[in-house]
Amino acid sequence: MNDQPKEAGVKERIMNAATRLFYQQGYRATGINQIIEEAQIAKSSLYQHFASKDLLLDEYLLSAKDQWIEDLAAFTANLPEGREKLLAFFDFRRRRLEQHEFKGCTFSRVIYELPNLGQTSADIIRNHKSTLRAFITTQLRAIKDPYPEADLEEMTDLLFNLSEGAVLHSTLFNNSKPLEDAKKTVGKLLKTI
């Protein structure tokens, strides 16, 4: 439990604890008291840095989104644009699930957990998913340019939906296979364009 680096700043320790707990247990299932215990900080310190639990959620989503994009960039840094990076995208999502015991997509989880999600949080998540979608579009363009606009859109959505569906099914069955299979299918689909 007490695996927090004591040297880290208070705000950082709160974010670390919230990140772990919100993802592993969910937002609603995680109490303020559990966060302060794991972060080893005082309750008043938490409310000094975050006005409410809801706002902590928003900051968590913002930071998780940045981390996600950064990790993807690092994971695909040495690969050529196009086919290679697209396939690696599926490896990346698979690896994330495996590292986190198949708890699902950080952002989809929040969407489904909070049906009446605040505007700000929902915007952050939509923004993140749009970034992923743009990543796919970029790689498709690298494979075939010029790519007819209508076909590009369609293929982007196909791959985007395929990845999300595969993440969901890997989560549901606690198994990497859906994502592995999806990657193979993408490999074949890319040969047709």
Next chain:
Amino acid sequence: MNDQPKEAGVKERIMNAATRLFYQQGYRATGINQIIEEAQIAKSSLYQHFASKDLLLDEYLLSAKDQWIEDLAAFTANLPEGREKLLAFFDFRRRRLEQHEFKGCTFSRVIYELPNLGQTSADIIRNHKSTLRAFITTQLRAIKDPYPEADLEEMTDLLFNLSEGAVLHSTLFNNSKPLEDAKKTVGKLLKTI
């Protein structure tokens, strides 16, 4: 609020209220007290029929799953097997989201809301998703039989993942477009087999 038919049995009224509330607000966000109020029954009556809230969830999932399959069957009853029913599958999921204000898939919601879901509940959901997958396989076979086993599996998973991803994105963006586009894409994919 008081739109429960008073004639309906107590257990039925509980299930009706739970179905509406668990889906609209989520399982954790819905309290026992709210259920008994909407169902217009006494708290002791609820615990007479369901030993705990967790077991109520399981019965809710079972009944929701049956209803889902039944509704799909009715929706596609007059269509020929194969291409038509496959395309209608996407219409069906779109219509469900539209009718429920884009709150997402009943079952995926539970998966994501309860990361430490009980074995029974998880099994019900996995069973349901397997049924959907089997529906797709059946329709693909109707289009092309014999269908090489490996290709059949791959196309099934592709369509299955595509539908789940489209449902997720329609939910996220409160918009039917992802599911409409997915249907069009399926139409094209089916021409290639």
Next chain:
DNA sequence: TAATAAACAGACAGACTTGTCTGTTTGTCG
């Protein structure tokens, strides 16, 4: 009519929740 079962109302226990507030300790900077 008497007996049995089902549903009723609602108080209650006990544990949880977020957020506030008081007062103390610690560390840093001039």
Next chain:
DNA sequence: CGACAAACAGACAAGTCTGTCTGTTTATTA
């Protein structure tokens, strides 16, 4: 040293939650 800010511990308010329990009313059936 003196002053200021940050973090501390932890009690507390006010509300929520699930589940239990007591005792009453209603309906059915023998």
